[in-house]
Amino acid sequence: MGKPEDRLVKAPASHDRRPRLMVLEDDPVTRSMIARYFTNDGFDVQEAASAAECRAILRRSAVDLIFADIHLPDANGITLAQEIRAESPVGIIFVTQQDNEVDRVVGLETAGDDYVTKPVNLRELMARSRALLRRRRLDSAPGNRRAIMTFGSYILDLTRRELSVSSGGQIPLTRGEFDLLAALVEAGGRPLYRDFLAEVVSSRPGESDTRTVDTLVSRLRRKLNHQDDGSAMIVTVTGIGYRFGIVVDSA
Missing domain, CATH: 3.40.50.2300 (Response regulator)
Known part of the structure; x- marks a missing residue:
């Protein structure tokens, strides 16, 4: 070389x-x-x-x-x-x-x-x-380092693909639900286009559907409670798509 x-x-x-x-x-x-x-x-x-x-x-x-x-x-x-x-x-x-x-x-x-x-x-x-x-x-994340994001009382483990609560216990998520939530959390409050989110959750490149995104958002909203101050975790941004509505910390 x-x-x-x-x-x-x-x-x-x-x-x-x-x-x-x-x-x-x-x-x-x-x-x-x-x-x-x-x-x-x-x-x-x-x-x-x-x-x-x-x-x-x-x-x-x-x-x-x-x-x-x-x-x-x-x-x-x-x-x-x-x-x-x-x-x-x-x-x-x-x-x-x-x-x-x-x-x-x-x-x-x-x-x-x-x-x-x-x-x-x-x-x-x-x-x-x-x-x-x-x-x-x-x-490319190092194998000995877990990528963990926390928000509210929730802990999102990107390495193990798990969502849990700080008081104990896990919240079961489908592949699409996890991928969508991870994308929103990693964006740190920046709005993401529905087209982009459709690509994120699609299992086959080029075969995405924005209606799937809306369905997954509805399911996630049911699984994730609103915060005590009333702010929604997943916020609709008219004409664009969605953004994450609360502060995220990375471990």
């Missing part, structure tokens, strides 16, 4: 700051549109119009996620992604033409975590991105 400075990709970035994103897209209009949308949502975004620019960025800075256009002017996006994947667990979402099923299948089987089709739906791309980042954050 070469010297550290010879590596294509720097070590994965820390999760204790804004998610770092690279938009690898040769079309300037599409690239600028995606970059602006994600910057406005709190991402640290860098832009690349070619494989050469992508490699240069990765040598000098770490990223958490790459949106990779498959058809680049100086390389095949899938081949480039395989090159990156060999050195880093960075998340990769391919951007493909809607009618090119071969690109989608090959990309997902070799190096990609997910894909979206052009013209890009920005809300869908945001939902898929946050879902992917969340999965990777949980997957």
Whole structure:
């Protein structure tokens, strides 16, 4: 193995700051549109119009996620992604033409975590991105460290996937209920779009339904009592989705 400075990709970035994103897209209009949308949502975004620019960025800075256009002017996006994947667990979402099923299948089987089709739906791309980042954050947590969140009298153990009360006893949750609650709790009061939550609770990527989110919220509200001060744990945000309504502490 070469010297550290010879590596294509720097070590994965820390999760204790804004998610770092690279938009690898040769079309300037599409690239600028995606970059602006994600910057406005709190991402640290860098832009690349070619494989050469992508490699240069990765040598000098770490990223958490790459949106990779498959058809680049100086390389095949899938081949480039395989090159990156060999050195880093960075998340990769391919951007493909809607009618090119071969690109989608090959990309997902070799190096990609997910894909979206052009013209890009920005809300869908945001939902898929946050879902992917969340999965990777949980997957990369040290095995000897439990991720525990507390709120009110409740204890949410993200590692063991358990919800309990401080006085003792567990509250049984389905997979979807747990995933939805975990996403809201981790957001720390920030509103989450229903589209994003639908991706979080979907068991199969790309087959999500926002009505499922509403059903799960109703079930969670029945299982989780309101706090003594009357504030709802899961608050409806009109036109957006839901947010967590009380203070959360992490252990």
